[in-house]
Each structure stands twice: as C-alpha cells, then as structure tokens.
Amino acid sequence: MDFAVVRGVSYALVHAPSLLVHMGTTQTVEREINPDSEYLNQFQKHLRSYQECVAYPTNQVYIGNMTPVQLAAVDRPWFERPVADASRYGKWGEVMPEDEFYGLMRIADSFNLVALEESFAKEIAARLAESPIWNDSDAARLGDGMPAAEVQAILDGGRAEPLYAGDRLVGCVKAAHERDRALTAHVMVENLSTKASGVLALRHLIKLNGLDAGEIDYIIECSEESCGDMNQRGGGNFAKAIGEMAGCKSATGSDVRGFCAAPAHAMVYAASLVQSGVFRNVVVVAGGATAKLGMNGRDHVKKGLPLLEDVLGAFAILVSANDGVNPVVRTDAVGRHTIGSGSSPQAVMTAIVLDPLERVGLKLAEVDKYSPEMQNPEITEPAGAGDVPKANFKMIAALAVKRGEIARTDIDSFVAEHGLPGFAPTQGHVPSGVPSIGYFRDEMLAGRMRRAQIIGKGSLFLGRMTNLFDGVSFLFEKNEGKKDEEKEDKRAEAGEPESRGELRKIMADALREVAQSLVKE
C-alpha cells in the first residue's frame, strides 16, 4: 500500500487580548448576566503584553523555536520563565500581533464588513508589507480605511462589533444581514477571525515549504466555527474561502467538523484522498476560535495568573503522494471510536489507541510517542481539569498494564518515555493530536524517531445531539522508502536494465505518437 506523506506543516498563533475582552464567551456571558462582577472589574489587569505572549515557552514550542522535549526541561510555572531569545517567527510560522491581525481580517474580508480607521490602516499597511506572507494584491484589499467618525457612526447604528487595540478603537466589523442571526456582527467577527487565521497558517505553509499554491488541489478545513446563513447555518465553506486568499487556484475543498476530533478526522480524509489517487496534494487547515479566548479566565484571575488563553491557534498540514522520504500516514492503523464503542474512558482509549495497534500487530510500547489532547497544563490545571495530556499518557500506560506489557509500577516511566508535555493553546480543535506532527516529522526525517500515534478526541455532547463520545487516531511513521524504487536501485546497481522506467518511456512514446497522429487527422 502506498501511504500518503506529510510534506510540510505550519503552525501560527495570533495574540488577541482585545478579542479576548470583547469576544471571549466567558467575558461576554459575564457582561450579560453580571455586569458589575468582581471578575469583570479585575480581569483586564491580567492580560499579557505581546512580548510576554511571544516569549511564553509553550508558544515558542508551537511555532517551532523549541521542541516539546526542551519544554519538559523548563521548570513550571512556564509563564514566569520567558524564553530569552524568543522570536516572533519560528520554523513553522509566527505569533502575529493583534493589530496586524485586524489588517489580515480586512484583507480576508470579501464583503466589505471590516472597517478600519484610516490612520490605523496606514500604520498596519506599512507593517504588514514587511511580513513574509504579504501578497501584492493585499494593499488594494486592505484599502485606505475611513475617518474615525465614520467608524463611530457605523457602531452607533447598533449592528457592528468594535475592534480595539488595547483602549484604542481602531475599527469595527459590521453585521452581514439586517435580521439573520447567523450573520450578526458577533458571528462575522468569529468567522472572519477563523478565516484570517487559517489564511495566516496556509500562507506560511506555502511560503515555508517553497510550494506553488497551484499545486494544492484539495483543502479540508477543520476548525470549530461554522459559516452559513439562517437557512443553512453550517453551510460552509471555509476551505475554499481560505484557499482563495492564499492563491490556491487549482483547489476545491470542504469543511469537516467533529469538535476537537475534527483535525484527526481531516487528516484521515486527506491521507485517504491522496492514497486513493483522487488528489495529489491535500491541505488540512484550521483557524482559531475567538469564543474560547479567556475561557478559564475566572479561575486564572482567582489564582493570580495571567490570562494565558490569549491566542488564536491555527495550523496547516500538507498531505501529498508518497515521495519515499517524508513520514507516512498509516491508514491501515486508523483508530476509531464507533457508535457502539461505549463512552467510558476505558472503552474510548481501547477503541482509539489499542485496537488499531492490535490490527497491525504492534504493542503499545512500540509506538515511540503518543500525541493525544496536547493542552497546555498550565491553562487547564488551575481550572480543575488537571494535566490533560498526562492523564491520557497514564491511561495508555494503564492499558499496557492490563495487557501485561508493563508492570503497574512502570506506569510513570512509560509516561515519561512515550509522552510529551502539553504545549497547545486551549483552542478546542487545535490541541487534539496535530500540534506534535511538525516535531515528529522533524525527528523522523532526522532518523531519531520511528513511530507516533496522533489521537483526536471530541466531546460531542456539547452540541446536544448525542451523548456519544468521539475519537479517531492514525499512526504516523518514518518513511522506509518506496519498495519498488528500492528494487530499481538494486537492479541498477547490478547493471540490469531499469525495467519500470523503460516501460514508462515506451508507453509515453506510444501515447505521444497516437496523440500526434490524431492531431494530424
């Protein structure tokens, strides 16, 4: 079986403190039901500066300037250990500041919904023009902005959301319809943020990997928002909307949803489309969720911590036909939580983690590293949710005990050997498995790792349609080289004629002759 490979990755964050204040649901709900609360009086004092956000060790890991293994060696709390030589740009992307992101939202806006104040638009244009992801056509899309009084007049009309950079009003986002609740200004900010951060990741993917955007022929978008109107709330299609802004003219695409499990589902789809030969280059992309900004803010403020959930998370992964080099997505070892699997953690982990390994005759210890829900524990622990990745690694170790692979006393050492520290922002879909793919790919290409399992899990009850749990996984493995190519190499070494290449040439010549004769006729 010729598995698909992961040819490139990008990971990007957007520092979004003002969107946290105005769009995060913890804050919007609090303002609605308890406008004079202690939390609302206090929480803005806990916002981080852009520099603090960039230097936060987990963010440096996410964009590829540090490895998760290096992070594990940093003492907690990480927010008190800024990375000395932290950089905005990393091997896989960047941490974009919020004001530039508003510019990107305007560039990504196809319906003239984002209005920026003119002096702000000018400042941002100058800065964005220096960005590696700037396209020539962006200047025209960004435009010149409008006078502050016009922005204010739109807001006074009551159907727009303000855009702030700290205390400064720099623009607004208009509702896209007079009555449609699926197109309110609030929803448009959410969806344009998802789209623009998805564009950020996709443009970086193309730039960093030296791709021709025209090579990409299918895009699967797997974020947590949905775009549509009142007649079809989840109509779609973020995938094409994002691809359009990255010059992917040859691509079509669609959106996949499944709460936090969506990226793992999307990777399985992408690998299957490539492996079947339907498409050669498929991108899996997702933008961030403004709703989740500051989600656990109450607990963080109560415990005197900074508001660590101040970033939008985005990623893009290119899945391509087997090149004999890049690590493969093993579709023969896809784990799936079925409708009949049951929802206890044991049933879930057995279905997603253990069953696919048994199917291909592997032991749990034969997977070098597992990447389940990779939430940053510094965010989840103060909120009472514990260290989520560590809990997952312990569950996997407990399965190994139950199968007699290891002794019960070896659980901790199994966790240390096969786990990684959580480093992903709590952006729902973003932590689930996929953030480690960049690191694993590098390790495999360097010959330091053989096999990893990427695990996506989703809490479907949140949508109130079912109490079923969900999850899907796949094995990500070092490429052993294409078998038939190896044979060719050996044949060539032995001085034998290159049968496959020769056959191809004969076929090509014959077809060309036929084509020419048809043209003549």
Next chain:
Amino acid sequence: MDLENQARVKELAEKYGAENVVVVIGGAEAEASGLTAETVTAGDPTYAGPLAGVQLGLSVWHIVEDDIKAEIDPAVYEDQVSMMEMVLDVDAIKEEVSTIREQYSKY
C-alpha cells in the same frame, strides 16, 4: 458542575423524591469531584446554576468508592473502570467525596 446537569439532577430529585436518588460521580479529579458532590448536597458553591442555594442533600458517591464498586458486576467494572482506577488518585477522590457526603448528605 455543568448547569445543564444541575437542572437534570434537580428535576429528577423533584420527580422521584430526593430520598430515592443516588448520584454517582465519574470525575477524574478529587477537587472537581468534591465540587460536584457539594453541588448535589449543599447547593452550587459557584451560585451560577439551578442548584444555587438548593440543598438537595442527595446520597452521592464516586464510582471508585468501595461501596459502589461492590454493587457492580466485577466483569463490567473490569471492562469499564479498572483502567481509570490505575490512573486516578483514588485515595484523594474517596477522601474528598466521602467528607462532603458525611457533612451534607441527608439520605
């Protein structure tokens, strides 16, 4: 505790009588399990949900507590819970939930 679940517990207690309802918690952590136990006995400590100020005093247990474990078919327990028993801080959970139960459960 989830507001939706608070509403469900309240509704069930009203429908069947608080003395006939037993709450079994499956929380993965002692503090969170304790908060759930407190919510269904002394009321929602965060004063955010339907059980704010409502002292149901229900009988509340965690699935890893011995008395509950004894009620369950060992084969089913092995199949559904034994893995988590190895993972969770069972002693801390037992301590937290039983303390709340002894303090606030009326049944």
